[in-house]
Amino acid sequence: MATYPQIGSQTLIAVKQSGVFVAIAFQRDASFDVTNAQINLSNKTSGRRTLYKLGKLDEELTLDAFVNDDATYAFMRAAARARATVEVSRLFNPDPDTVDDINAFDEVESADAVITKMSEKHPDNEGALCNFNMKTSGDWVPAT
Numbered sequence: 001m002a003t004y005p006q007i008g009s010q011t012l013i014a015v016k017q018s019g020v021f022v023a024i025a026f027q028r029d030a031s032f033d034v035t036n037a038q039i040n041l042s043n044k045t046s047g048r049r050t051l052y053k054l055g056k057l058d059e060e061l062t063l064d065a066f067v068n069d070d071a072t073y074a075f076m077r078a079a080a081r082a083r084a085t086v087e088v089s090r091l092f093n094p095d096p097d098t099v100d101d102i103n104a105f106d107e108v109e110s111a112d113a114v115i116t117k118m119s120e121k122h123p124d125n126e127g128a129l130c131n132f133n134m135k136t137s138g139d140w141v142p143a144t
Contacts, residue, residue: 004096006096007096007099008029008030009096009099010092010093010094010096010099011030011090011091011092011093012024012027012030012090012091012092012093012102012105013027013030013061013063013088013089013090013091014088014089014091014107015072015075015076015086015087015088015089016086016087016088016089016110017071017072017075021087021089021091021107021110022071022072023072023091023102023105024063024065024070024072024073024076025065025066025068025070025072025073026065026066026068026070026073027063027064027065028064028065028066028129029062029063029064030061030062030063030064031060031061031062031063032059032060032061032090033059033060033061033062034057034058034059035057035058035059035060036054036055036056036057036058037054037055037056037057037058038052038053038054038055039052039053039054039055040052041053058135059111059135059136059140060116060133060134060135060136061088061113061133061134061135061136062131062132062133062134063131063132063134064129064130064131064132065129065130065132066127066128066129066130067120067122067127067128067129067130073130076115076118076132077118079115080115080118080132083114084115085112085113085114085137086112086113086114086115086134087110087111087112087113088110088111088112088113088134089107089108089109089110089143090107090108090109090110090140091105091106091107091108092105092106092108093105093106094106106143107143108142108143109140109141109142109143110140110141110143111136111137111138111139111140111141112136112137112138113134113135113136113137114134114135114137115132115133115134116133116134116135117131117132117133118130118131118132118133119131
């Protein structure tokens with residue numbers, strides 16, 4: 001039984017660089033969205049009720065981070081511009097009191113992803129933010 005709800009800072013997104021997963025620097029928000037496409041099977045004899053079957057599974061990962069000079073940011077920017085597939089990983093730290101220790105995070109799962117959109121926002125007198133939208137390509141693979 002869970003003893004407490006998760007807090008957002010317990011989850012980080014990492015990207016594989018030179019064979020090693022490295023947490024993307026200065027993360028703010030991360031979202032994992034799963035969408036099942038619907039196939040409408042309704043026909044003239046199905047009556048008033050709509051009939052559905054589930055089709056393709058689509059997963060989107062969204063990450064907001066401060067614009068920075070870290071190598072992970074440069075890697076993601078270059079991958080977005082080159083239309084390259086990246087390998088991403090979900091990291092989790094079960095202890096919310098040690099989220100400032102990167103070594104306390106464990107890999108949960110990883111997947112190949114394509115960066116579908118990268119947008120930077122540079123407001124006056126505020127931190128510049130970058131948003132990465134990614135779609136997974138294939139299944140998440142549990143960490144071993």
